[in-house]
Amino acid sequence: MSKILIIGPSWVGDMVMSQTLYMTLKQQNPDALIDVIAPSWCKPILERMPEVHQAIEMPIGHGAFDLFGRREIGKSLRENQYDHAYILPKSAKSALIPWFANIPIRTGWKGEMRYGLLNDLRSNMKSFQFMVERYAALAYSKPDMINSSSLGGLGNLPHPSLLIDEDKQSKTISKFNLDNNGSIIGLCPGAEFGPAKKWPESHYAQVATSMSRAGKKIWLFGSQKDLETCNNIKTQVPKELQSHIHVLAGQTSLIEAVDLLGACDTVVANDSGLMHVAAAVGCSVVAIYGSTSPKYTPPLAKTVEIVHTDIECRPCFKRECPLGHLKCLNDLSPDMVISKII
Structure with a gap:
């Protein structure tokens, strides 16, 4: 052995x-x-x-x-x-x-x-x-x-596949008073790497608004560092729809986030650790790329939609936009992402 x-x-x-x-x-x-x-x-x-x-x-x-x-x-x-x-x-x-x-x-x-x-x-x-x-x-x-x-x-390599503990998942859903009946969309708007990976809050808010109007529940994931971002996204959603929005950033442990992501149907994420977790627990993933490229670390989900702009300065792989305009993310429209959500 x-x-x-x-x-x-x-x-x-x-x-x-x-x-x-x-x-x-x-x-x-x-x-x-x-x-x-x-x-x-x-x-x-x-x-x-x-x-x-x-x-x-x-x-x-x-x-x-x-x-x-x-x-x-x-x-x-x-x-x-x-x-x-x-x-x-x-x-x-x-x-x-x-x-x-x-x-x-x-x-x-x-x-x-x-x-x-x-x-x-x-x-x-x-x-x-x-x-x-x-x-x-x-x-x-x-x-x-x-x-x-x-x-x-x-395609011939084994893809990451994290186990979901259904008992712990159920307890975590109850712990945070979540309803997992119906379709759930996870949003992961953070990126530890830096702002050149973060799609604008206003764009995420438009996705959340559109999906809420379609009757879907929205769960916002991230670390404590992402709590302000997630709260800002929720406040930009019309008040009559905010009951559909649940901010989990900074509230869950990483393993709780793994189990809750496993309950989502589709996850929209920046190029981040949670994007890879979502792929490994079986979600459909819509992956947003700014300064980085899916030609190195794509999400390995069964169903993946990768969205990015094609401006000539990307990918630059910088933490912050060296030109100061972040066009690779700002010019990536919410409609483009919404159209890819399954």
């Missing part, structure tokens, strides 16, 4: 996409035990992945080097006698724990100077267009890793 340690990514969306690697590893070796180290905010996601044996919380803060702390974690993991480690971040510090844990095979992409820390260093990452391909490719030995076509393309 193979024992595998994964150093997981730090962002929710990346963590969801990393499930493709775990699925691929289990396809190759169904008896493998896969443990994943992750920051506390991502750990609940791992608990909804049946491929993961154990989610190990990373006590060191994101960005902190803490050599001695990483050494202690690595030494504490030696007794688990892992056979193989996969290091998904590309930083040097992310490769320290498996090295201190004396894991014999340590696989990862070439990134910061980490020669020696990794002894199975892959250098052809750009042969793979999509992030999920880059994760899955690590599961194969070097001779088999040529390009994305050798993996069979995006």
Whole structure:
């Protein structure tokens, strides 16, 4: 029985996409035990992945080097006698724990100077267009890793699929006094990356208004940082329709948001972690792209509509619009999004 340690990514969306690697590893070796180290905010996601044996919380803060702390974690993991480690971040510090844990095979992409820390260093990452391909490719030995076509393309890879706990889902719906009878539209208007990913509040409000008039319930998701945005969207909806609008941003835990997104029919989202969660729980997804591109991290839902403008300055991949006009988002009309909602 193979024992595998994964150093997981730090962002929710990346963590969801990393499930493709775990699925691929289990396809190759169904008896493998896969443990994943992750920051506390991502750990609940791992608990909804049946491929993961154990989610190990990373006590060191994101960005902190803490050599001695990483050494202690690595030494504490030696007794688990892992056979193989996969290091998904590309930083040097992310490769320290498996090295201190004396894991014999340590696989990862070439990134910061980490020669020696990794002894199975892959250098052809750009042969793979999509992030999920880059994760899955690590599961194969070097001779088999040529390009994305050798993996069979995006459609041939297992897509992330998070489990929904129906009992917890029902309790969460009751906890927030929600009604899940009829059609539910989820809106995810936040984006941790920055304002160049955030479709305007007024545009989201027009979507919410149109869907409410069509008799649909609207649930607004996000973190505490998104609460003001979600409240602003609700206040821009006509008062007689506001009873259809439920602001959940900042109220739910991440795992509660996972279960509630699983109750939605369609989710409209910026390019964000919740967009990937919505795809992984089986929703139809309408994905809005501003400064970024679906050619790298598209939502892997069964039913996806991707909307973006075609102005020549996008995608720029900037957190803030370098030209100061945000036309890639402002010029993306609400009607374009409304027409894509199933």
